[in-house]
Amino acid sequence: MATLPPALPGGDAGELITAAYELGVAHPPGYPLFTLLAKLVMGLLPVGSPAFRVNLLCSLLGAAAASLLFYTVFRLSGSYAGGILAAGVFSFSRLTWQWSITAEVFSxxxxxxxxxxxxxxxxxxxxxxxxRSKISKFGAFCCGLSLCNQHTIVLYIACVVPWVLSQLFRKMELSLGHLLKLGLCFLAGLLPYLYLPASSYLSRARWTWGDQTTFQGFLTHFLREEYGTFNLGQPGDDLAQMKSELSLPVLALALVACVNTVLPTKQQKSPVIWLFAGMLCLYSLFFSWRANLDITKPLFLGVVERFWLQSNAVVAVLAGLGLATLASVGSTMLESSCVLPWLEWLSALTLVTSQIWANYR
Structure with missing residues (x-):
């Protein structure tokens, strides 16, 4: 709360807050889910300015995101320390904190x-x-809903969906009826996009972006054609930025999680780890392919670096799994050792503390 801006931050925050306050349309692709959530929070919270309320919303969303990273690691490894490491190094990185306390779509x-x-x-x-049927349907809905916010997540969806379908097919649980239900759940998640033509048609906002009353106008906005649909930032040294944001030991632990999957004695869920690694690789390769901004210039770097958050989250989870792997392998080699759990916790807390010290001292 101490670092939360009490009023209007910089960047796109002013536009996003205005769009939510007046129920207008924000810049492409429109961010209907964020707009509606921000409007809801403005009406429900009785404290602070509208800008402060949306800033607070984003900080709470950021905290929830960190909790999910913790839970993912714990669910796959049973390690509390690994979960704390994943949530801690991600939450206290400079980029995550910076973009989780302002009215932006990234949290x-x-x-x-x-x-x-x-x-x-x-x-x-x-x-x-x-x-599995329930989870896949809810997941399909969440995939659609996530696209009502930041479109870069489609690169992760492109990895998760084929993996889930292949698992269902392998277990002979993928019928045509189930596939249709998954498609309907996905489309249901996209329903917030109906807000764009509705807002444009009513024309009540004093400020709005574009005209979505026609299908072509809606498609232009949805596909970000005014920006270039798939244009992102100039490729940089991804490893260098990850090292800067998360530290070299965290990257090493993420590598441990991946390497462990090819060893005879697997301690983790190998298919899921490879899926996460594939998501990370696809995201990095896509950024390198669709580069159009010169990140040697500070202004453009500030625009691009926000999109590194998505890959940093996966690296943090892999690092948590890597720490759990080392602890599990160590306990197998040194049976009945009471020192290893303490070392696992000490490692996690040391890395999180060093992250805080590096960015907030």
């Missing part, structure tokens, strides 16, 4: 990233066809 996107990974872990651990 909500982080929440959906955490939710996708949590649901994936639940699906992997599901023991019955009924449970």
């Amino acid at each position: 909500l996107n982080n929440l959906f990233v955490g939710l996708l990974m949590t649901l994936t872990a639940h699906f992997e651990e599901a023991s019955t066809a009924r449970e």
